[in-house]
Amino acid sequence: SGKSVLANFVSESTEGICSYSPTQGVRILEYEKPNLNANKGAGCRFELWDCSGDQKFETCWPALMKDSHGVIIIFNPELPSHLKEIEMWYSCFVQQQPLLDSQCLLVAHHKPGSAGDTESLSL
Template sequence: MPARFCSWKMIPTRILEYEKPNLNGNSKGAGCRFELWDCSGDQKFETCWPALMKDSHGVIIIFNPELPSHLKEIEMWYSCFVQQQPLLDSQCLLVAHHKPGSAGDTENLSLGKKMENLISNSRVFY
């Protein structure tokens, strides 16, 4: 994930900003504005998380199911970024991503008891 460094300190990076005043093409349509932020996936930047979570309406958690450590880490991310805000499970998108060329097995992916509810109430993409 991209991150900027300044004097050896990580700065959370806004990787996308989108704004459209009206979605229907007329002046009466509802507007849309969103930002995506990369918080690096490293707990040493935990002090930045409250600023990233402020006023958020959803969370995207991306992980590599081939790495056993990621299966534990997604529980921590879910707890911090979804449950403690609080957001609904339906406001969380869980993405299992394999590096190109890997032969990952998503058919038998086991995320553990804590994440079972998220799977049934969220969207999961492989």
């Protein structure tokens, strides 16, 4: 669904930008945003945990959820299986944690080049 692509974009990382390799467990991206407006102009350091969507890593989820401050759930709206999966992710990562809905962002993302692309865009 493009989770790593969006994680790279948010963190301004170029890691693995040209090749696809499914995330194994979790990939932690650390980055800093200087002069953040929401923080009175002070900088802020972030850890973005890019978690695999593969349920074979479900035993790792409690460790991934510990002390989280927010959750971004990314899904492909063209895949019917993702609609059921987002309910499971929301239940595990938001409802079972002390997180408010305001700390959760749901992103529908169509990964360019995936099935369903009918036109080619040139830049």
